[in-house]
Amino acid sequence: MCGIIGFTGSGNALEVLIRGLRRLEYRGYDSAGLALLTRDGISVVKRVGSVEALEREVSSLAGTESSVGIAHTRWATHGGVTDRNAHPHTSCDGRVAIVHNGIIENHEELRAELIARGHRFTSETDSEVIAHLLEEELRARPGDPRGALTSVVRKLRGSFAFVAVSTWTGDAILAARHNSPLVVGVGKDFSIPASDVLSFLEWTDDAIFLENESCAVIRPGRVESWLFTGEELELKVTKVAIEVSEVDKRGYVHHTLKEIHDQRFTVTRTLTEELGPLGEAAKLLREARRILLVAAGTSYHAALVGRYVLAELADLDVQPVLASEYNLVSRWVNGDSVLVAISQSGETADVLEAVRDAKQKGAKVIGIVNMPGSSLERLSDVHINIRAGPEIGVAATKSFTSQVVALIRLASAVSGKEVPLDPEELGAGVEQVLEQEPQIAEIASILKDSKDVYLIGRGVHYPIALEGALKVKELAYVHAEGLPAGELKHGTLALIESGTPVIVLNPSDDTHTDTLSNCQELKARGARLIGISDRHHSVYDFFVRIPRTGSKYASVLLEVIPLQLLAYYMALERGAEIDKPRNLAKSVTVK
Numbered sequence: 001m002c003g004i005i006g007f008t009g010s011g012n013a014l015e016v017l018i019r020g021l022r023r024l025e026y027r028g029y030d031s032a033g034l035a036l037l038t039r040d041g042i043s044v045v046k047r048v049g050s051v052e053a054l055e056r057e058v059s060s061l062a063g064t065e066s067s068v069g070i071a072h073t074r075w076a077t078h079g080g081v082t083d084r085n086a087h088p089h090t091s092c093d094g095r096v097a098i099v100h101n102g103i104i105e106n107h108e109e110l111r112a113e114l115i116a117r118g119h120r121f122t123s124e125t126d127s128e129v130i131a132h133l134l135e136e137e138l139r140a141r142p143g144d145p146r147g148a149l150t151s152v153v154r155k156l157r158g159s160f161a162f163v164a165v166s167t168w169t170g171d172a173i174l175a176a177r178h179n180s181p182l183v184v185g186v187g188k189d190f191s192i193p194a195s196d197v198l199s200f201l202e203w204t205d206d207a208i209f210l211e212n213e214s215c216a217v218i219r220p221g222r223v224e225s226w227l228f229t230g231e232e233l234e235l236k237v238t239k240v241a242i243e244v245s246e247v248d249k250r251g252y253v254h255h256t257l258k259e260i261h262d263q264r265f266t267v268t269r270t271l272t273e274e275l276g277p278l279g280e281a282a283k284l285l286r287e288a289r290r291i292l293l294v295a296a297g298t299s300y301h302a303a304l305v306g307r308y309v310l311a312e313l314a315d316l317d318v319q320p321v322l323a324s325e326y327n328l329v330s331r332w333v334n335g336d337s338v339l340v341a342i343s344q345s346g347e348t349a350d351v352l353e354a355v356r357d358a359k360q361k362g363a364k365v366i367g368i369v370n371m372p373g374s375s376l377e378r379l380s381d382v383h384i385n386i387r388a389g390p391e392i393g394v395a396a397t398k399s400f401t402s403q404v405v406a407l408i409r410l411a412s413a414v415s416g417k418e419v420p421l422d423p424e425e426l427g428a429g430v431e432q433v434l435e436q437e438p439q440i441a442e443i444a445s446i447l448k449d450s451k452d453v454y455l456i457g458r459g460v461h462y463p464i465a466l467e468g469a470l471k472v473k474e475l476a477y478v479h480a481e482g483l484p485a486g487e488l489k490h491g492t493l494a495l496i497e498s499g500t501p502v503i504v505l506n507p508s509d510d511t512h513t514d515t516l517s518n519c520q521e522l523k524a525r526g527a528r529l530i531g532i533s534d535r536h537h538s539v540y541d542f543f544v545r546i547p548r549t550g551s552k553y554a555s556v557l558l559e560v561i562p563l564q565l566l567a568y569y570m571a572l573e574r575g576a577e578i579d580k581p582r583n584l585a586k587s588v589t590v591k
């Protein structure tokens with residue numbers, strides 16, 4: 001939800017901002033803009049559209065000498081997708097420019113007060129109030145940026161990460177964060193505050209993760225930071241263990257396709273390598289009286305798989321909870337509870353809110369996260385890193401399989417029994433599934449114009465049906481619904497007509513025979529069946545074979561890959577914007 005970046009230092013700010021912005025585009029992509037501090041004041045360029053379009057537009061600034069600037073890629077919350085609502089926003093006098101990620105909840109009240117004091121607004125956004133408030137404060141105390149910033153943040157309610165440049169503060173970038181992410185990449189003679197580390201990896205792997213509810217004055221190569229309360233903070237530089245090359249497409253047309261293929265090595269990496277203190281996490285789970293698995297979207301589907309895994313392998317009764325619906329269960333969370341928060345980005349606002357609530361009630365938090373240094377990682381009592389590597393495609397793919405593997409390892413750590421997955425068998429299995437890509441692409445071209453697609457599975461395969469449906473919806477923009485196979489006859493069967501596509505997840509385990517009966521019921525009503533299984537049956541019109549393994553959990557990991565490929569190729573056939581599906585963003589940092 002919006003990416004922000006700044007640059008101050010020796011070097012060309014424009015170049016860094018544009019390159020960094022390209023890396024941030026997966027966080028929001030309806031408009032983009034930047035502001036450069038020059039000898040003559042602040043120059044702003046912003047417009048609806050991609051960073052690429054912005055880049056063409058800023059060619060006019062190419063000769064502008066500036067070593068201080070800020071930039072933004074937007075996912076609209078308040079105010080339509082228009083040039084005027086794009087960031088940066090400036091103060092009336094043009095001496096302050098800001099970019100913001102989050103929502104200022106009291107913006108209407110602040111706007112009314114500012115207008116009453118003579119300010120003129122040019123956008124419909126909640127963010128613009130920050131520029132006007134900073135203008136007032138900096139004007140009132142020009143030599144005290146610290147005091148000015150602290151005074152502004154104390155007036156704001158909601159969630160925010162913002163960075164600002166001003167003609168009052170020269171090469172200093174002012175920054176603040178409250179429940180939205182902000183990290184500063186630091187080099188010898190430059191600093192790059194940004195929404196995530198991926199945006200500045202090209203220049204530095206030294207990062208300072210700013211504390212929640214803190215402000216910062218960021219100068220070339222140095223940062224000072226303090227809490228909203230005024231308390232000074234000692235800052236720690238963390239080395240980011242991500243290679244720049246991991247963030248690139250590496251010859252693939254789309255990040256999403258690359259990330260589906262990455263599963264060749266990511267699932268086995270999560271299975272065999274160090275993820276963090278699994279033993280400690282297992283102990284917390286064994287001692288807990290209530291265990292909640294809290295997550296959103298694809299990560300929630302991993303939580304649903306986790307419910308089966310923890311029940312079947314560790315005899316634990318856990319409750320998966322959608323992060324956005326956590327309020328209902330919050331009343332039962334206390335010191336005897338453990339909240340397992342699952343999030344690829346570690347920045348999903350609903351997940352973080354649940355985590356903060358649980359911590360406040362004395363519960364322990366186990367974070368299962370992919371992005372190192374994320375807010376979830378830092379808020380958790382124990383964190384497990386799934387090590388799927390950077391995931392840029394907005395549709396989650398490799399993070400899902402790694403989350404499932406991490407949950408299986410966690411369940412095994414609780415039970416003390418061996419992990420029921422064989423790395424070699426699993427690695428070979430992923431290869432065999434990927435080899436069927438041409439066949440899957442053919443099925444996709446047959447399904448691409450379907451009005452609806454249904455997916456069914458029983459037991460632990462049911463969450464995979466949900467995950468497959470989510471992939472088809474967000475990538476191909478085709479309505480899809482995942483169902484427990486046994487539920488069909490309780491209503492949805494009424495929608496099945498001649499030719500309705502139904503994808504059936506049916507490996508040969510304890511769910512196989514019953515699901516096969518449901519296939520016959522569907523067939524009798526004219527459904528077109530796409531079977532995904534290690535066992536062929538004549539009931540299927542199309543068939544994708546997954547290898548037979550000794551483990552039902554290996555089937556779960558293998559059967560989701562054809563669904564990811566199917567959704568990808570349906571999207572490709574339909575000409576959809578694959579890495580950045582419309583209306584979505586990778587990291588959902590607003591509620």
Ligand code: M6R
Nearest residue numbers: 297298299343344345348395396
């Ligand atoms: O970063 P998180 O795992 O917390 O993100 C949760 C969801 O926003 C995410 O899974 C989303 O549903 C994806 N677009 C699914 O592909």
